[in-house]
Amino acid sequence: MNVTIRPLDIASDVELEQYQALAEALDEDTYGGHQKQSLTQLKAELEDSPYWTARRWVAIAETLEGGEMLVGRAAVFLPLKENLETISVGVAVHPAHRGQGIGTALVEEALLPAIAESGRTLVEAYGEVEAGADPEDLRHPVHRIAARLGVSRKNLAVCRALSLPLDPALLDALDAESEERRGEYRIELWDGEIPEEHLHAYGRLLTQLEIDEPDEEVEHEPAEYTPERIRESERRMRESGTTRIVAVAVAPGGEFVGNTEVHVHEAPGSTLGYQENTLVMPDHRGHRLGLGLKVATHRQLAERAPQLRSLVTWNSHVNPWMIAVNEKLGYEVLFHELVLQGRREA
Ligand SMILES: CC(C)(COP(=O)(O)OP(=O)(O)OC[C@H]1O[C@@H](n2cnc3c(N)ncnc32)[C@H](O)[C@@H]1OP(=O)(O)O)[C@@H](O)C(=O)NCCC(=O)NCCS
Numbered sequence: 242m243n244v245t246i247r248p249l250d251i252a253s254d255v256e257l258e259q260y261q262a263l264a265e266a267l268d269e270d271t272y273g274g275h276q277k278q279s280l281t282q283l284k285a286e287l288e289d290s291p292y293w294t295a296r297r298w299v300a301i302a303e304t305l306e307g308g309e310m311l312v313g314r315a316a317v318f319l320p321l322k323e324n325l326e327t328i329s330v331g332v333a334v335h336p337a338h339r340g341q342g343i344g345t346a347l348v349e350e351a352l353l354p355a356i357a358e359s360g361r362t363l364v365e366a367y368g369e370v371e372a373g374a375d376p377e378d379l380r381h382p383v384h385r386i387a388a389r390l391g392v393s394r395k396n397l398a399v400c401r402a403l404s405l406p407l408d409p410a411l412l413d414a415l416d417a418e419s420e421e422r423r424g425e426y427r428i429e430l431w432d433g434e435i436p437e438e439h440l441h442a443y444g445r446l447l448t449q450l451e452i453d454e455p456d457e458e459v460e461h462e463p464a465e466y467t468p469e470r471i472r473e474s475e476r477r478m479r480e481s482g483t484t485r486i487v488a489v490a491v492a493p494g495g496e497f498v499g500n501t502e503v504h505v506h507e508a509p510g511s512t513l514g515y516q517e518n519t520l521v522m523p524d525h526r527g528h529r530l531g532l533g534l535k536v537a538t539h540r541q542l543a544e545r546a547p548q549l550r551s552l553v554t555w556n557s558h559v560n561p562w563m564i565a566v567n568e569k570l571g572y573e574v575l576f577h578e579l580v581l582q583g584r585r586e587a
Contacts, residue, residue: 245303248299277511292320297316435487439497450519499520499530
């Protein structure tokens with residue numbers, strides 16, 4: 242099979258359709274669900290932002306019949322406001338076409354030249370190792386690719402998935418458990434965009450999460466989530482067809498001390514959703530607010546996203562508190578995620 246590596250042609254709808262089909266196949270294989278984005282929504286997601294810029298490549302295989310098939314993808318992301326030494330890279334190959342050198346070709350022909358051109362000195366990548374396999378086994382394809390990129394494991398996370406729909410009785414029981422310790426704290430649900438008057442406070446929660454999340458030896462500068470940055474991310478989400486369900490924890494004095502977000506794609510055929518950042522501020526831990534926040538968002542799913550079959554989330558393996566909350570809700574391990582980094586000469 243002859244494979245060509247070239248930049249993704251975003252002017253070609255035929256190519257974008259194949260690119261979307263590859264994304265769906267990868268998500269089905271990894272998470273047991275996928276998102277059905279339209280081409281307009283996909284184009285919105287592929288646009289650069291004021292906070293980072295990206296380059297993307299595809300691997301095209303020529304089939305015996307003379308046709309072409311998009312079988313792999315690679316991308317680099319350059320943060321523009323913080324982490325200015327970092328270049329974040331990704332590579333993935335269709336599950337049916339692995340083990341034939343396509344991943345290696347994407348690394349050698351696209352990623353390594355782009356890393357060199359960028360002048361950035363800290364290379365970062367993420368890799369998946371299936372549950373049950375040893376994430377440290379250097380014979381695994383992820384480590385083979387990582388060695389070519391000059392990166393090695395700096396943190397280990399676990400991806401878990403929750404099968405939906407949930408039993409309302411379980412949510413009632415968990416809410417009662419959280420309420421026992423909640424005292425004067427309140428949980429509030431926000432529908433869609435962050436209210437204007439709370440943008441600054443919400444941004445502080447988002448930055449705090451990046452500071453507090455256990456990430457072992459990963460080098461990462463927390464981002465500053467200004468009101469403009471939050472609005473920009475909301476615009477992108479809207480244009481790519483994603484809505485968010487947000488819950489915040491409010492302390493007896495009225496300040497915001499915790500949050501959680503679930504991101505859901507609106508198309509009826511989108512079966513996969515993401516449980517994103519959950520945080521309780523350090524001085525307010527121990528009131529079961531993490532559990533209360535998650536119960537509040539997960540309760541919304543039956544009504545606001547009945548199309549979902551699977552909700553996925555990531556935790557560092559050194560975050561027993563968050564993992565315990567997720568296990569109570571019924572999340573089960575899908576795979577190990579490696580955070581890989583490596584330094585290079587400019
Ligand atoms: C990692 C990934 C991109 C590799 O793609 P690929 O096209 O199979 O890669 P290659 O065929 O070039 O193989 C790379 C190495 O893994 C080995 N390999 C690939 N499949 C293998 C298998 N099933 N069993 C054992 N070794 C395997 C190859 O022999 C090669 O080894 P080498 O370095 O000694 O030559 C692919 O498995 C994937 O998409 N995984 C999910 C996404 C991911 O985790 N990406 C992060 C990469 S850091």
